Amino acid sequence: MPELSPAQMEFLIDLFGRDRVNAGPSARDLHCRDYSFHHCQPPAVVVWARSTEEVSRLLAWAQDQAMPVTAWGVGSSVEGNPIPVRGGVALDMTQMDKLLDLHQTDMQAVVEPGLTYTDLNAKLRHHGLFFPPDPGAAASLGGMIANNASGTRTVKYGATRDYVLGLTVVLAGGEVIHTGNRAHKSSSGYDLTRLFVGSEGTLGVITQATLRLAGLPEHFAAVTAAFDSVERAVEAVVAVKASGTGPAALELVTAPLARIMRAEGLDIPELPQLFMEFDGFSQNSLAEALEVVEGICRDLGCRSFSAGLGAEEHSRLWSARHAAAETIKRAHPGLEMLVTDAATPISAYPALVAFAYDFMAREGVTGYVLGHAGDGNLHVVWPGDPGDAAGWAKVEAANEAIVAEAIRLEGTATGEHGVGIGKRKFMALEHGRSLAVMQAIKRTLDPRGILNPGKLLPDA
Numbered sequence: 148m149p150e151l152s153p154a155q156m157e158f159l160i161d162l163f164g165r166d167r168v169n170a171g172p173s174a175r176d177l178h179c180r181d182y183s184f185h186h187c188q189p190p191a192v193v194v195w196a197r198s199t200e201e202v203s204r205l206l207a208w209a210q211d212q213a214m215p216v217t218a219w220g221v222g223s224s225v226e227g228n229p230i231p232v233r234g235g236v237a238l239d240m241t242q243m244d245k246l247l248d249l250h251q252t253d254m255q256a257v258v259e260p261g262l263t264y265t266d267l268n269a270k271l272r273h274h275g276l277f278f279p280p281d282p283g284a285a286a287s288l289g290g291m292i293a294n295n296a297s298g299t300r301t302v303k304y305g306a307t308r309d310y311v312l313g314l315t316v317v318l319a320g321g322e323v324i325h326t327g328n329r330a331h332k333s334s335s336g337y338d339l340t341r342l343f344v345g346s347e348g349t350l351g352v353i354t355q356a357t358l359r360l361a362g363l364p365e366h367f368a369a370v371t372a373a374f375d376s377v378e379r380a381v382e383a384v385v386a387v388k389a390s391g392t393g394p395a396a397l398e399l400v401t402a403p404l405a406r407i408m409r410a411e412g413l414d415i416p417e418l419p420q421l422f423m424e425f426d427g428f429s430q431n432s433l434a435e436a437l438e439v440v441e442g443i444c445r446d447l448g449c450r451s452f453s454a455g456l457g458a459e460e461h462s463r464l465w466s467a468r469h470a471a472a473e474t475i476k477r478a479h480p481g482l483e484m485l486v487t488d489a490a491t492p493i494s495a496y497p498a499l500v501a502f503a504y505d506f507m508a509r510e511g512v513t514g515y516v517l518g519h520a521g522d523g524n525l526h527v528v529w530p531g532d533p534g535d536a537a538g539w540a541k542v543e544a545a546n547e548a549i550v551a552e553a554i555r556l557e558g559t560a561t562g563e564h565g566v567g568i569g570k571r572k573f574m575a576l577e578h579g580r581s582l583a584v585m586q587a588i589k590r591t592l593d594p595r596g597i598l599n600p601g602k603l604l605p606d607a
């Protein structure tokens with residue numbers, strides 16, 4: 148990776164100060180890979196921004212120098228999204244981490260992008276509000292917006308995209324724009340806010356966001372229901388979704404994952420099962436929903452049904468679900484993980500799950516099947532060694548087959564993780580002629596290709 152010239156380093160030190168510019172090996176290594184198997188590719192230098200003005204001056208200079216700039220949240224992506232594959236500057240946003248304003252009556256917050264959603268929610272709790280998308284890792288709001296992240300609560304509350312009302316974005320070349328507004332609705336012009344949500348730092352750097360919030364529900368109930376087969380568990384997903392009970396989480400956990408969760412102390416059966424959560428404004432409304440859901444699961448022959456778990460058990464269950472990727476990693480020391488993230492309409496979800504199982508049985512390849520089932524989002528976590536060419540090729544082929552099937556079923560290659568490096572190869576299949584429009588947008592907003600190059604779009 149070419150180092151920066153003394154004059155380039157001098158510019159950055161002038162702009163950020165010596166303590167916020169680091170070209171040393173440890174800073175570069177800390178910004179060279181995310182949570183995925185994609186290998187380490189360090190930037191030439193790391194800088195830490197504290198204001199929109201600094202980001203603007205950086206991007207004006209970077210465009211002039213044709214210098215790659217890759218924004219960095221907390222690096223928890225799972226598709227190589229923040230890896231600076233062409234070197235240049237890693238723009239760490241973690242020091243822009245303020246809650247700038249809270250509009251309590253409007254249920255809105257104005258935030259800087261380096262604030263994590265967990266820290267935001269800790270601040271909002273006292274106000275009876277919360278920001279629902281919860282990707283598990285303590286992700287930054289900028290990274291969540293850029294990846295359009297979602298999580299266990301998306302089945303009821305939606306994805307990050309549904310909570311972004313407006314953005315301050317610095318474009319390549321340094322121009323600062325403000326998108327959106329704080330009105331509850333607007334029909335004014337092209338929806339630039341949504342253009343930047345999910346753009347993975349390839350169109351601009353987000354330096355401020357106005358977010359919609361939700362009221363914190365007073366009552367919660369966690370439910371687990373175990374079944375003899377994955378087919379039955381998935382049938383239950385579709386039926387619960389259609390029941391009108393409005394689950395706040397509806398997650399599929401299959402037996403191999405249940406086995407390693409048990410080994411780490413979670414008291415669940417080693418069977419395919421659903422983890423569910425319901426929330427509401429009264430115990431009565433919750434009790435009614437739980438009765439309906441229990442009826443559905445029992446009609447489908449569930450082996451066990453536990454509702455109304457205590458607070459401690461409730462938090463243990465959801466912590467274990469959020470830590471599933473870590474649990475799988477610990478069970479396979481030394482291996483990397485490729486993660487399938489396909490999603491379909493809910494009606495097609497059973498077909499996608501069945502396809503994944505048939506493929507694994509036919510090709511003799513195994514992965515951990517789980518997912519945000521209520522969203523039609525299927526994850527298969529494939530442990531493997533990228534250095535073992537034959538073994539890794541099998542894992543890649545399985546992932547490719549499942550993604551192709553999801554797209555055939557009118558779904559997507561990525562329900563929540565974003566395209567990053569690993570899913571660029573599916574963009575033409577999924578988007579057809581629309582891909583050329585995306586490429587034209589990229590050329591218009593970033594003519595010299597300095598913003599997170601090598602991501603999201605396939606090479607021209």
Ligand SMILES: Cc1cc2nc3c(=O)[nH]c(=O)nc-3n(C[C@H](O)[C@H](O)[C@H](O)COP(=O)(O)OP(=O)(O)OC[C@H]3O[C@@H](n4cnc5c(N)ncnc54)[C@H](O)[C@@H]3O)c2cc1C
Nearest residue numbers: 220221222223224286287289290291293296297348353563
């Ligand atoms: C254990 C685990 C579980 C996970 N579970 C989920 C899950 O359930 N759902 C889910 O959606 N994701 C999940 N993820 C993935 C990840 O947490 C999310 O994608 C998250 O949104 C990434 O945020 P980050 O702060 O780590 O961003 P980073 O990984 O640092 O960056 C993500 C992308 O955003 C860009 N970016 C960062 N900041 C900005 C900015 N200010 N302006 C413009 N671009 C920017 C980066 O260049 C990069 O392309 C999981 C990850 C882990 C490790």
